[in-house]
Amino acid sequence: MADYQAVMMGSPIRLSLSQENPQRAREVFQLIKQQEALLTVNRADSLLMTVNRAAGRHPVVVPNAIFQLVSLARQVSLLPGSLFNLAIGPLVKAWRIGFSGQCPPPSRQIDKALALVDPHDIQLDPDTHSIFLRKPGMEIDLGAIAKGYIADKVCQYLQSQQEPYALINLGGNIHTLSRPVDHPWQIGLRKPFSSPHTLSARLAVSGRSVVTSGIYERYFLHQQRCYHHILDSRTGYPLDNDLLSVTVVSESSLIGDVYSTLLYGMGVEQSLAWLAHHPEIEAVMITRHNQIICSSQHHFQCHVLDLNQ
Ligand code: ADP
Ligand code: MG
Numbered sequence: 001m002a003d004y005q006a007v008m009m010g011s012p013i014r015l016s017l018s019q020e021n022p023q024r025a026r027e028v029f030q031l032i033k034q035q036e037a038l039l040t041v042n043r044a045d046s047l048l049m050t051v052n053r054a055a056g057r058h059p060v061v062v063p064n065a066i067f068q069l070v071s072l073a074r075q076v077s078l079l080p081g082s083l084f085n086l087a088i089g090p091l092v093k094a095w096r097i098g099f100s101g102q103c104p105p106p107s108r109q110i111d112k113a114l115a116l117v118d119p120h121d122i123q124l125d126p127d128t129h130s131i132f133l134r135k136p137g138m139e140i141d142l143g144a145i146a147k148g149y150i151a152d153k154v155c156q157y158l159q160s161q162q163e164p165y166a167l168i169n170l171g172g173n174i175h176t177l178s179r180p181v182d183h184p185w186q187i188g189l190r191k192p193f194s195s196p197h198t199l200s201a202r203l204a205v206s207g208r209s210v211v212t213s214g215i216y217e218r219y220f221l222h223q224q225r226c227y228h229h230i231l232d233s234r235t236g237y238p239l240d241n242d243l244l245s246v247t248v249v250s251e252s253s254l255i256g257d258v259y260s261t262l263l264y265g266m267g268v269e270q271s272l273a274w275l276a277h278h279p280e281i282e283a284v285m286i287t288r289h290n291q292i293i294c295s296s297q298h299h300f301q302c303h304v305l306d307l308n309q
Contacts, residue, residue, distance in 0.1 A: 001180065004029075009036050009147065011171025015154075018164045018180070028154055028168070035153060038066055039146040041089060041139065048140055052089065056136030059125065067129040069149055069254075070122075073142060076258055077119040083265025084258065085233040089139025090116040097229040097238075098218035104227060110236035117233045144230075147173035148211055148257025155253070172212055175253045179206030184301075191306055192216040192244040192286055198306075201284065201292055205300040209253035213260035214245030214286075230264060241267045247284040249300045255281070268293060 004015045004025035015028055038047040051060045062070070073086035090113040094105045104110075121134040133140070142149075147170040154168045155177050165178040167185055176185045184204040191200040193216045203210055215228035215238070232239040246264045250256040259281055263271040268285055275283055275295040284302055285293045294302050 008032050009171065014169040016167040018166065024161060031153060031157055032150055035150045039142050041141050048142065051131050052139040055133035055138040059130035059132035061128055061130045064129055070131055070140065071124055073145060074119055074122055074124060082262060083232060083239060084261050085117060085119055086140050086142065087117045087119045087122055087138060088231055088233055089141035090137060091231050091233060091236060092141050095231060097220060097227060102220050103222045114236050144261045145254060145257040147171060148253040151175035151209060151253035173253065173257065175209040176205055176207055189247055189284065200286060200306040202303045202305055203300050205249060208249050208251060208299055209256045210247060210249055211253060211256035211260045212245055212247040213264045216244060239265060242287050243267060243285055244288055245286045249282045
């Protein structure tokens with residue numbers, strides 16, 4: 001097995017291949033770079049920012065794959081009661097969590113952003129593959145699902161190259177291709193708000209994606225309150241509920257990324273009820289009381305490590 005590392009999308013990226021193959025690793029990192037150049041909203045020249053800059057002015061034609069990704073994100077945003085909102089960009093920019101934001105923005109700035117986050121105002125034309133944001137100032141933000149989408153692309157590429165097994169870790173967003181002979185991949189789940197090496201649990205998986213949405217990844221403290229990066233476009237504030245993180249184990253990393261955010265928004269009870277009817281998606285939730293709650297474990301095994309739960 002050989003490990004390769006890089007820093008991209010503002011995150012550490014780790015690739016494990018079945019054997020030394022620096023050329024293949026370079027190609028994977030190149031693929032990630034290309035996709036990031038399409039999807040990031042942290043650079044003015046990305047494809048998505050071209051769509052955003054044309055808000056209120058004109059539609060922008062995008063490649064089919066990106067059109068399908070935005071269509072999926074819009075559909076999920078319009079599900080009844082969905083916390084997920086692809087039009088959340090103006091609110092994300094107002095909060096600047098993880099960048100320079102160290103105190104909540106003034107309420108008039110939040111109100112201004114809230115007037116620009118209705119997913120109905122994103123117009124998609126399936127004939128021309130064009131995207132039009134109706135109001136000036138609107139912004140699509142795919143930060144919640146871009147890594148999952150890219151992780152799937154990496155696995156598809158490695159599969160096409162007949163790589164027997166591999167693991168890609170995109171800043172905590174993990175996808176695995178098959179597994180090394182005789183043992184599954186072991187994936188650590190970080191203990192929320194502890195040092196990066198302290199684990200709450202270890203998951204054994206093979207050929208599945210493991211994606212976490214957690215409020216301890218990017219946040220700031222202000223007057224004893226924790227303001228994190230999963231925002232509620234109904235209130236304009238970070239979502240307040242009983243969860244610290246949701247980790248989704250699924251076949252597709254994009255779907256895992258979508259559901260880690262959606263289930264985080266649903267909270268424990270509703271998530272468990274939903275998961276009971278969707279056996280293809282499994283989850284491990286960590287609550288504010290540091291309880292670890294697993295749905296089913298058909299496609300992975302969860303070993304709880306932190307016994308002081
Ligand atoms: P990460 O892996 O970076 O922690 P998540 O998958 O948990 O990311 O998604 C958080 C990111 O999604 C935020 O940084 C922001 O860009 C975006 N975001 C925040 N709130 C929402 C929301 N309600 N719906 C969709 N995307 C959101
Ligand atoms: Mg996500």
